[in-house]
Amino acid sequence: MLTVDPTVGIDAGSLLRDIDRAIASGRDIAISIAGLPAGELQSRLVTGLADAIAPALPGLSGLILTGGETARAVLDRAGVHAIRILGEIEPGVPLGMTVGEIEVPVVTKAGAFGNENTLSNALSALKNHRPGVHPSSQISSVHP
Numbered sequence: 001m002l003t004v005d006p007t008v009g010i011d012a013g014s015l016l017r018d019i020d021r022a023i024a025s026g027r028d029i030a031i032s033i034a035g036l037p038a039g040e041l042q043s044r045l046v047t048g049l050a051d052a053i054a055p056a057l058p059g060l061s062g063l064i065l066t067g068g069e070t071a072r073a074v075l076d077r078a079g080v081h082a083i084r085i086l087g088e089i090e091p092g093v094p095l096g097m098t099v100g101e102i103e104v105p106v107v108t109k110a111g112a113f114g115n116e117n118t119l120s121n122a123l124s125a126l127k128n129h130r131p132g133v134h135p136s137s138q139i140s141s142v143h144p
Helices: 013-025 041-058 067-075 118-128
Strands: 001-003 029-033 063-066 080-088 094-101 105-110 139-140
Touching: 001 013, 001 080, 013 041, 041 067, 063 067, 063 118, 067 080, 080 105, 080 118, 094 118, 105 118
Parallel strands: 001 029, 063 105
Antiparallel strands: 080 094, 080 139, 094 105
């Protein structure tokens, strides 16, 4: 788990080095902003996080994004303009494939949605996802 301290801000260089080390060792990565404040500071931190991790996105084998603002910021920065829905992990938690500059499996989840198993179920779904197997072909636009 990589945790960003909102009182310190985002050190993009350090964060990218940690991500690169995790990718090189084959580890899963979770990045969180500790005690994410509300309002304008939250928006700046989420945008800063998206900008900081953007260079690493093409090297990832999957994404789990929680919170609408976070998902939109990360996917926009990655050049993703839609998500092709492949199925549902559990009610209201879709598994999809990004459409745009990068193609990667993605699970999106509302910030306060789900239960204690939702994130582990999402991780299992990404690890078990087989490219080319598409239970559905819906397209969900990232932009309303």
